[in-house]
Amino acid sequence: AQSVSQHNHHVILSEAASLELGCNYSYGGTVNLFWYVQYPGQHLQLLLKYFSGDPLVKGIKGFEAEFIKSKFSFNLRKPSVQWSDTAEYFCAAYYNNDMRFGAGTRLTVKP
Amino acid sequence: NAGVTQTPKFQVLKTGQSMTLQCAQDMNHEYMSWYRQDPGMGLRLIHYSVGAGITDQGEVPNGYNVSRSTTEDFPLRLLSAAPSQTSVYFCASSLLAGVNEQYFGPGTRLTVT
Numbered sequence: 001a002q003s004v005s006q007h008n009h010h011v012i013l014s015e016a017a018s019l020e021l022g023c024n025y026s027y028g029g030t031v032n033l034f035w036y037v038q039y040p041g042q043h044l045q046l047l048l049k050y051f052s053g054d055p056l057v058k059g060i061k062g063f064e065a066e067f068i069k070s071k072f073s074f075n076l077r078k079p080s081v082q083w084s085d086t087a088e089y090f091c092a093a094y095y096n097n098d099m100r101f102g103a104g105t106r107l108t109v110k111p
Numbered sequence: 112n113a114g115v116t117q118t119p120k121f122q123v124l125k126t127g128q129s130m131t132l133q134c135a136q137d138m139n140h141e142y143m144s145w146y147r148q149d150p151g152m153g154l155r156l157i158h159y160s161v162g163a164g165i166t167d168q169g170e171v172p173n174g175y176n177v178s179r180s181t182t183e184d185f186p187l188r189l190l191s192a193a194p195s196q197t198s199v200y201f202c203a204s205s206l207l208a209g210v211n212e213q214y215f216g217p218g219t220r221l222t223v224t
Contacts, residue, residue, distance in 0.1 A: 004153075006153075009151070032209050032210065036213075043214075043215040043216070043217060043218075044154075044201070044203075044213075044215040045215075046212040046213070049212070051210070090153055090154065092154075094208070094209030095209075097159060097161065097167065097208050097209070098156065098169070098170075099144065099156055099159075099169075099208075099209060099213075100156070100170070101146070101153040101154040101155070101156075102153050103151055103152055103153040104153045
């Protein structure tokens, strides 16, 4: 069955540190990939998405992600995190009407 | 636009009771879906619909029914509630499946005792 794996359950960083959250998917075909963020007490919001083309995609709030087809990966990065980035981050993959989310990574940024 | 609305926000049920979680969107989106969110498991797709009159099962459909009689509404029915259905339920919609951003509702926190 298709699946999405997020390697880190909880990440704790200090402000200005760099961030990389791992995401791997197991679909065999062409997939659409997403990163969503859920701030405390809020709805899920889209950070960025990848369908095709340049494998390095830029999203909102300074986030970017790189699609590496050979590794089935779509890691999320940010060069310098802020306290306001404290949230839960979800990777998702869409294939043939089936949308699968990873288990999520909780990011805590210490001021 | 109100976006995606869900009611109720909180609900407590006894085992065996049935209920319907309501979801509506006013963005004329074709694709609507229901997820449950459990700690450590992310969001899991329960049912989805690619348009009025069309529904299909997701990853965890057992114990749930859906219907899509209009573009706007996509209710989720729990037929006979079980403690394993204690969860937070999110409804989402997008213009087209898997292409456009999904807009999520505020969620319904359901407890089954």
